[in-house]
Amino acid sequence: MINATMCFLRNNDSTLFLYREGGDGDIHHGWYVPPGGRNERGERGIDCIVREFKEETCLLLINPQLRVIATFYNQGRILGGKENPEDWQVEVYYAREFSGKLREEHSKAKPVWIKDSDLEKIRIYPGDRKILELLNHEGVFEVLTQYSGEELVRFDSVRIF
Numbered sequence: 001m002i003n004a005t006m007c008f009l010r011n012n013d014s015t016l017f018l019y020r021e022g023g024d025g026d027i028h029h030g031w032y033v034p035p036g037g038r039n040e041r042g043e044r045g046i047d048c049i050v051r052e053f054k055e056e057t058c059l060l061l062i063n064p065q066l067r068v069i070a071t072f073y074n075q076g077r078i079l080g081g082k083e084n085p086e087d088w089q090v091e092v093y094y095a096r097e098f099s100g101k102l103r104e105e106h107s108k109a110k111p112v113w114i115k116d117s118d119l120e121k122i123r124i125y126p127g128d129r130k131i132l133e134l135l136n137h138e139g140v141f142e143v144l145t146q147y148s149g150e151e152l153v154r155f156d157s158v159r160i161f
Helices: 045-057 115-123 126-134
Strands: 001-011 014-020 037-040 060-062 066-071 088-095 097-099 109-115 141-148 150-158
Touching: 001 045, 014 045, 014 115, 037 045, 045 060, 045 088, 045 109, 060 088, 066 126, 088 097, 126 141, 126 150
Parallel strands: 001 088, 066 141
Antiparallel strands: 001 014, 001 037, 014 109, 060 097, 066 088, 141 150
16 A cells, blocks of 8 residues: 555635646646655655645645545556556645745646636546545545546545544
8 A cells, every 4th residue: 555645725716736747657647636645654644745745836835734534445446547556545634824936837747726616627536526525524534435447436434533
């Protein structure tokens, strides 16, 4: 299982996403994803998201809050052309404050603020879309997702705090 983090940063009526355009080697090529990435060995989730967010956007998150612990059960999933990729456990953070100036371009992704009114128009993984909806509710949630191909067939969530 791969351990990773991601963060939905909100500012006014927009959320920051990365439009992934890393080519064939990028499992998220052509998708909008929240910034984040894999934990380094021995790294806490909070340290990982602050590091990854800064690397990918040049922004420093201020007071990111853990909101979801998501298990992406990937048996039967097709991700970037790969069948049955390894499962992921992802700590999902939420933040409203940051400092710094947004990087305009990254080697694999372009940071883009997406207005709430445009969220339905962009290509977001269905599980990520449902996780984003959970952020409208109080608490911390555990989530289990399962896909068949690229279709989300299971999304279970339970509030744990």
